[in-house]
Amino acid sequence: MVFVMSDRPFFFRCINEACHKEFDIGRKLYQCPSCSDLLDIIKPPPDLDPTQLKELFRQRAASKNPLDISAVWRYREFLPFEERDLGHVVTMGEGNNPVLETPRCAEYVGLNRLRVKHLGWNPTGSFKDYGMTTAVTQAKKLGSRVVACASTGNTSASMAAYCARAGLRAVVFIPEGQIAFGKLSQSLDYGALTLQLEGNFDVAMGLVRELSDETDLYLMNSINPFRLEGQQTVILELLEQLDWKVPDRIVVPGGNLGNCSSYGKILMDLKKMGFIDKVPRITIIQASGADPLYRTLVTSSAELVPVPDAWTLASAIKIGKPISWKKALRTLKFTDGWCDVVSEQEIADAKATLGLDGIGCEPASATTVAGLKKLMKLGQDDVTMDPDEDVIAILTGHQLKDPDYTVNYHLDNLHEHAIYENNLIEKSGKIKSTFANKPMEIGPDKEKIIRLLKL
Numbered sequence: 001m002v003f004v005m006s007d008r009p010f011f012f013r014c015i016n017e018a019c020h021k022e023f024d025i026g027r028k029l030y031q032c033p034s035c036s037d038l039l040d041i042i043k044p045p046p047d048l049d050p051t052q053l054k055e056l057f058r059q060r061a062a063s064k065n066p067l068d069i070s071a072v073w074r075y076r077e078f079l080p081f082e083e084r085d086l087g088h089v090v091t092m093g094e095g096n097n098p099v100l101e102t103p104r105c106a107e108y109v110g111l112n113r114l115r116v117k118h119l120g121w122n123p124t125g126s127f128k129d130y131g132m133t134t135a136v137t138q139a140k141k142l143g144s145r146v147v148a149c150a151s152t153g154n155t156s157a158s159m160a161a162y163c164a165r166a167g168l169r170a171v172v173f174i175p176e177g178q179i180a181f182g183k184l185s186q187s188l189d190y191g192a193l194t195l196q197l198e199g200n201f202d203v204a205m206g207l208v209r210e211l212s213d214e215t216d217l218y219l220m221n222s223i224n225p226f227r228l229e230g231q232q233t234v235i236l237e238l239l240e241q242l243d244w245k246v247p248d249r250i251v252v253p254g255g256n257l258g259n260c261s262s263y264g265k266i267l268m269d270l271k272k273m274g275f276i277d278k279v280p281r282i283t284i285i286q287a288s289g290a291d292p293l294y295r296t297l298v299t300s301s302a303e304l305v306p307v308p309d310a311w312t313l314a315s316a317i318k319i320g321k322p323i324s325w326k327k328a329l330r331t332l333k334f335t336d337g338w339c340d341v342v343s344e345q346e347i348a349d350a351k352a353t354l355g356l357d358g359i360g361c362e363p364a365s366a367t368t369v370a371g372l373k374k375l376m377k378l379g380q381d382d383v384t385m386d387p388d389e390d391v392i393a394i395l396t397g398h399q400l401k402d403p404d405y406t407v408n409y410h411l412d413n414l415h416e417h418a419i420y421e422n423n424l425i426e427k428s429g430k431i432k433s434t435f436a437n438k439p440m441e442i443g444p445d446k447e448k449i450i451r452l453l454k455l
């Protein structure tokens with residue numbers, strides 16, 4: 001174990017209100033040594049007031065300093081690092097992705113207006129980069145030699161890249177044959193030791209957690225609070241893009257539940273500081289075959305209701321035992337949020353609709369649009385969702401991570417239980433390609449093409 005003593009004003013605090021023990025931020029901790037619950041990083045509020053900070057962020061957006069170019073480090077007053085750490089930051093200009101209108105999706109779901117923020121347009125193609133820049137910076141600071149993660153693909157891609165930049169050894173544990181090819185290619189390309197494990201993500205996660213407890217492997221999954229700290233800046237960047245006008249609702253996919261948890265935490269801080277006067281309702285959407293948070297909520301269970309054989313084609317959220325479920329519940333409570341599930345069919349059609357807006361994404365990201373459609377249909381009794389609501393959907397991953405999915409959909413060849421050809425589980429339940437755009441085969445016949453195109 002690496003212990004670094006610190007005099008910093010930041011500290012870990014156990015999220016369990018009956019415990020709430022505090023620990024030195026320089027320790028290599030992921031959970032409370034006393035009660036094993038999750039940890040938060042507690043930070044003193046920034047020295048500047050909201051007006052001054054907003055002006056500072058505005059100025060930095062025009063700066064050429066790499067720390068200011070990064071949409072994570074641009075908001076460094078909200079990060080658990082000190083001035084003297086800033087010389088060692090591992091950054092690749094994360095964030096800076098636009099908020100885009102999606103008129104076809106708005107019509108599809110029944111909203112008057114819908115906008116998306118595409119976190120897939122990041123250095124390694126997913127939102128994971130927001131948290132990896134801070135976690136790898138912390139790993140370096142702790143003097144870690146080897147860092148590791150279990151991953152459904154994007155965490156490993158991001159970790160591998162940032163570790164390559166930092167000169168750290170990276171080990172990724174991925175469930176064999178169950179991650180999208182684009183993601184696998186990334187961790188290989190960035191030089192990470194890639195261990196393909198028999199079993200699913202939850203098995204890999206359990207194993208790497210034990211290893212990091214027993215050895216000096218530094219764990220980079222989202223149980224590591226430094227990941228969530230970086231991801232919080234998604235909300236700061238989004239709010240700044242909206243001129244600090246808080247939307248009514250932010251919709252996000254739920255897998256290991258780190259992303260939604262980080263949003264809840266920063267919103268609590270911003271509200272307390274008077275940065276914002278209202279809080280957007282965080283709406284978490286899970287795939288119906290991998291819905292442990294949803295099951296926990298509908299059964300009002302005090303403990304997580306895991307899904308042992310979690311299953312979905314949206315491999316980024318194929319997780320049955322999400323680590324941050326308690327923080328996700330806290331987010332839902334604080335933001336008066338909502339959690340729902342969508343089917344494979346709903347995900348596939350929502351993704352195709354995003355495509356018609358010119359926006360590609362991973363299947364997991366499309367749960368947001370699918371979830372909104374479902375919420376609008378549920379009507380006023382279950383959920384009060386107004387067509388005038390100001391909604392932002394968070395798209396989490398790049399379309400090219402998983403092109404197999406998209407091509408199979410448009411070839412009308414997407415099957416619920418066929419992920420990759422070398423890992424056919426069983427072929428059951430074909431997904432209907434409602435918006436199929438099949439390629440046409442045609443000879444090099446000019447006349448025919450002119451007739452076809454009605455030119």
Ligand SMILES: *Cc1c(COP(=O)(O)O)cnc(C)c1O
Pocket residue numbers: 126127128154155222253254255256257258259260316317362364365396397398
């Ligand atoms: C990691 C990931 C998710 C799930 O995010 P959590 O923080 O684990 O809930 C969703 N979509 C994509 C593309 C991801 O990479």
Ligand SMILES: [Zn+2]
Pocket residue numbers: 014015016019020021032033034035036037
């Ligand atoms: Zn505790």
